[in-house]
Amino acid sequence: MIDLHGYGWQLMQGLGMTIRAALAAILIAILLGLLGAAAKLSRWRWLRGIAETYTITIRGVPELILLYIVFFGLTHLLQWVTSLFGYDEYIEVPPFAAGVFSVGFVYGAFATEVFRGAILAVPKGQIEAAKAVGMSPFLLWRRILMPQVIRYAIPGMGNVWLVLLKATALMSVVNLDELTRKAFIGAGATRDPLSFFLTAALLYLMLTIVSNLGLEWLERRYSRGVRRA
């Protein structure tokens, strides 16, 4: 029933790009999430304000429009920077950078909430105890907070990953050659959209299933030290 007319390999390349883009975006999201959580829990009001504005804005605006804004914004910025060096040709931001950056930026807001919750879930007494034995802030972060924050954050970040994985399909609108765009091109060239989008859907489903298995494994691994009732 499904005949890809020789475009199968193209879809596999698209799948590879989807995976790479998703991994790069989740890295940005984790980084922004940690920074955002630190800012939200900071003692400076202006820092908390910035983090609050960030998460509120992101959650209220569709990803698609943020993608366009980041895409055009980066293009603008790039043009301005190059014009400083006397180069006035039209330059477009590479689709990979635009897609990864905007999706990472969006999911960084969700990661912020996850990490904030995870940090708050660490019992206060442990932090006080660490301070009492004279740990430096960095040592406290590395030995007490981080190992537990990772464990508390895994279920939430797992969700963020699953949603982010699907959101990479949006990167097709800035012409990144990921799975959805490859399927779109194949569908147009062969006039057989049913086969192409079904295959793409199956491949995304496969990514989700593999991710779910991986996340289960991670959760088990990081809660080794926790007694189960």
Next chain:
Amino acid sequence: MDWELILESIPLLLKGLLVTFELVLLSLFLGGILAVPLALLRISRNPIAWMPVYAYIYVMRGTPLLVQLYLIYYGSAQIPGMQDSVLWPFFKQAWYCAVFAFTLNTAAYQAEIFRGAILAVPHGEVEAGRAVGMSPSLLYRRIILPRAFRIGLPAYTNEVILMLQASALASLVTIRDLMGTADAIVNRTYNPWDIYLPTALVYLIVTYALVWLFRKLEYRLSGHLRDRPATRVLAGAGPEPAQAGLR
């Protein structure tokens, strides 16, 4: 900022917003109708009932909505016999394809919300219903579903917001919703900033208006969960009782 263009675009954008509302409300409503039986089947212990529903929900939640939308919009014409069937007048229009895709998608998410909510109804209340001799259908109608509705409301709010955000995807299959209208103006004027930023602002305002509205609704529906004023004073709680004990 090109204020003239912005002012000129506002009526157009608001017209698009109406289309967005229509799309979201229709999909949520139809999805909700589908979701209740799906949730009940999903809870059933009979594998013939729950396994297909589980698979449906897994597939809908495990693939991008954009791909589902493309599959229905571009792919439906290829289904054998479709072009001769009575369904074709619907599937050849982008509007119905978008409503159909969003409905199927949100039905899966809403079914999960209802399932969680039904399972969260306190067991004692169900037993009490049985003890006074309620039939299963009466039990569902009078006890379980109303309680589940209240329990699931916060998650449902979330789904409404997510659906509003997701509806922007309809612009990619030619629908002139808020996003589609913005795209059309940008394509005409090539001025992304002055159009996309106000559009984002409209989405932002609508989102938080909805959040506010649902919070009011939650507050109204939770009178029995709040402390009475007198006990609150005795318990030494602060002057701001809103939402106490809700989360």
